[in-house]
Amino acid sequence: MTESRLPTSPEMTEETATFWQAANEGRLLVKHCLGSGRAFHPPRNISPFTGLAETEWRDASGTGVIYSFSVMRRHEAEHCIAYVQLSEGPIILSALTDCNFDRVEIGQLVRVVFVPTANGQMVPMFTPEAEG
Template sequence: MSDANLPLSPQRTAETDAYWDAANEGRLLLKRCPGTDKAFHPPRDFSPFTGRPDTEWIEAEGTGTLYSYSVSMVGGEPHCIAYVQLTEGSIILSALVDYAPSEPRIGQALKVVFRPSRDGQMLPFFTPVS
C-alpha cells in the first residue's frame, strides 16, 4: 500500500481508546459478552447479543480465515477489502496486505499485521499465513 493510499486515523472514543492503544502495541483486542461468552467487533460497551453494558476486553490470537473479500484498483494498485472470521468467532472488516493478486481464497488462513495510518495510529490488517 503506497503512502498516498494510507487510510486516515479512526475517530477515537471512550469506548475504543483501549482498542487503539493496544493496536499501537501490536495487539488486537476484542470485546466479549460474559452472558454469552461470545467475542465481537467493533468494540462497544453494550453487548450486541444481550444489550447489557457488562462487556470485557480480551486479547485476540490475531488469526483467522478469509470469510469474504473484494478486490478493486486504488491508485493503480490492487486493494483487497476483506471480512476475516477470527479464531474467537467474530468477524472483522479489514484489508489484506502483502498478498499475490491471485492469492485470496475463501477459507484461507490469515494473521493480523499492524500498519500505520497517515498520522501514525497503527491499524489492523491481515496477511496470508505462509
C-alpha cells in the same frame, strides 16, 4: 507503502479508544460478553447478546480465515478489503496486505499485522499465513 497509499486514520471514540491503543502496541483486542461468554466486534460497551453493559476486552489470537473479500484496482493502486472471521468467532472488516491479491481465497488462513496510517496510528490488517 507510500504516504499517499497509507491507510486512512481511524476515528477514535470513547468505546474504541482501548482497541486503537492496543493496536499501537501490536495487540488485537476483541470485546467479550460476560453473560454469554461470546466475543463480538465492532467494540461497544453494550453486549449485542444480552443488551447489558457487562463486557470486557480480551486479547485475540490475531488469526482467522477470509470470510469474504473484494479486490479493487484503480489507476496504479490495488486494494483488497476483506471480512475476516477471527478464531474467536467475530467477523471483522479489514484489509489484506503483503500478498498477491490474485491468489486470495475464501477460507484462507490469515494473521494480523499492524500498518501505520498517515498520523502514525497503527491499524490491524491481515496477511495470508505462509503455506507449507
